[in-house]
Amino acid sequence: MGSSMKSSSKVPVLDLTSRQDLNPNTSTWRSISREACEALEEYGCFVALYDGVTQELDDSIFAAAEELFDLPTDTKRKNVNEKPYHGYVGQMPVIPLHEGLGIDYVTNKEEAQRFTHLMWPRGNHQFCETAHGFSNSVAELDRLVVRMIFENYGVEKHYDSHEGSKTYLLKFLKYLAPPESISMPAFPQHTDKTFLSILHQNGVNGLEVKSKDGGWISLHLPPKSYVVMAGDISMLPVIDFTSPNLKPGTVEWDSAVFDVSEEAFQLPVEIKKRVVSKRKYRGYVGQIPSLPLFEVMGVDFAENEDKVNEFTHKLWPQGNGSFSEAVMSFAKKVSELDFMTRRMIMECFGVNENYIEKHLNSTKCLVRMMKYQGVEEKEEELGMEAHTDRNMLTILCQNDVKDGLEVRTSDDKQWIKANPSQDSSFIVLGGATLHVLLNGRVLTGVHRVMRMGTNTRFSAGLFSVPKIEDLIYAPEELVDAEHPRLYKPFDFEAYFQFTTEGPERRDVAALGGYCGL
C-alpha cells in the first residue's frame, strides 16, 4: 500500500471566514482564488478556515454522528445505496477500524427526512435538522470554492450549469483508535470520485495526504477548519468549445441520439445480427460472454448518406428516417469538434497548413452507439475492458448515466472517472493513429467502462478513422534531433488487423513492436 514516508511539506491554510469579506471582483477574492487553485494543483487540497457553520451545528453534528453510529448494525445496514461507499460501510475485515454512513441528496429536506426515518422509524427531529443544516452550511463553502476555481480558470460561464447538475452527499465517518496505540491505516489510500470533497473532523487528527514527492503530509486541523479536497472529476482538464449549434445535453439532442440507439438495441437479436460485420468493432457486437452488459452498433462512413441508409435498411427494411437522421447529424455535428480539435493540436505542434488540410480530409467517421446494462448488485462490474483506441480521435458523450468511463493515469497507478463535468461535455481521447502521426507527442490513454447502479447507460462516440488508402506518418516538422522518428509509415487497416490478433497487441508498447523504428 505504498510507503509511509512522511513529507515535511505543509498544506496551505486559507482564510475564507466572513472577516475576509469575500466578494467576487475584489482583489482579495482574486488572490485567495489563485492561492486555492495553486494549492489544489500542488497538494490536491487545502485547509479552509470557515465560519459559515454555527458553533451549535458544529457541536451537534458530532453528537449526531455518535448517536448514529450507536444504532444497531442491522439498522445501519438498512441504509443501502447502489453507489459504492454511499450507503453503510462497516464490519469490513480489511478496514476493521472504520465505519461510514452516507446520506445521499442530503441538502434536499425530504431526503434527509427519509434517511432519518429509516434509522429512527419513530423520528429524530434533532438529527434530521442537524444533518440537513450542517450540510447546507458546508454546501455554501463548496459553492464558494467552486466559484473561485471556475473564475480563476476563466470558465465562470459554466458555473451555473455545474451547480445545477450537482447533488450533495453527507458522509459520517468513524475511525476507532487502533489497539495498543500502534499506528495503522484506518482507511487505505485513495482518491475521491467527486469534484470536490469537504471534510470536517472532531478534535482527533488522522487524515494524511500524499505529496508530489511521495511522502505523507499529516493534517493538523484547527477548530472551524475544513479540508477542501479535489476529487477525480476535477483532475481532467475541461476545455470550452461551446458552439450555439452543438447542443448535447439538451432534450432534443438526447432524444435524437439516445432514443434511436435505444430503439435499435430493442430490436430482436436476429435482426441486430443482420449488421454484424466481419470487421470487429463495426456493425453490431453483443452477447460477449465476458462482457454481458455490453452491446454496440457501429455505423461506418456515417458522413455518407447512402452508407447510413444502407445500414438502416438492414435493420428496418421498411425504413427508419429518424435513425439515419440521428446518425448523420451526430456525425456532422461532432465532426466539427473533431476537426477543430485536431487542427488545434497540429497547429500547436507547428505542423504545416498543407499537411493539416490533407490530414483532416483523410479520415472518415465511424459512429458507435453503446449500451451498458445496469447492474443489480452494489458491486461494480466491467462494462468494457481496458483498452486504447486505434483510430485518430474519439469523441464520446452519454445519456444521463454519467458514471462509467474511466481513464488510467499515465503512471498506470490510478483510474480516474471521466465523468462529464456538465451535460454539454464531450470526452476527447487520442487514438494510436494520432500518436503515430504526431511522432509520439500525444499519449494514447488506456480507458475502460465500469458499471454500477441499475440504470442503463447509453453512450455515443464519433471515431475519426483513416481512410484505407492513406499511409500514416509524422510530418517532417515533428522530427528533429530531440524527437527522432519513432514509427515507420503505417497502413491503418493492416495495423487494425494486427491488433485484433491478441488483446496485448493494442498496447502502445505493441505499436512500437509493430512499426517502431
Ligand SMILES: O=C(O)CCC(=O)C(=O)O
Ligand atoms: O462507452 C464509453 O464511454 C467508452 C467507449 C469506448 O471506449 C470505445 O468504444 O472505444
Ligand SMILES: [Fe+2]
Ligand atoms: Fe475506447
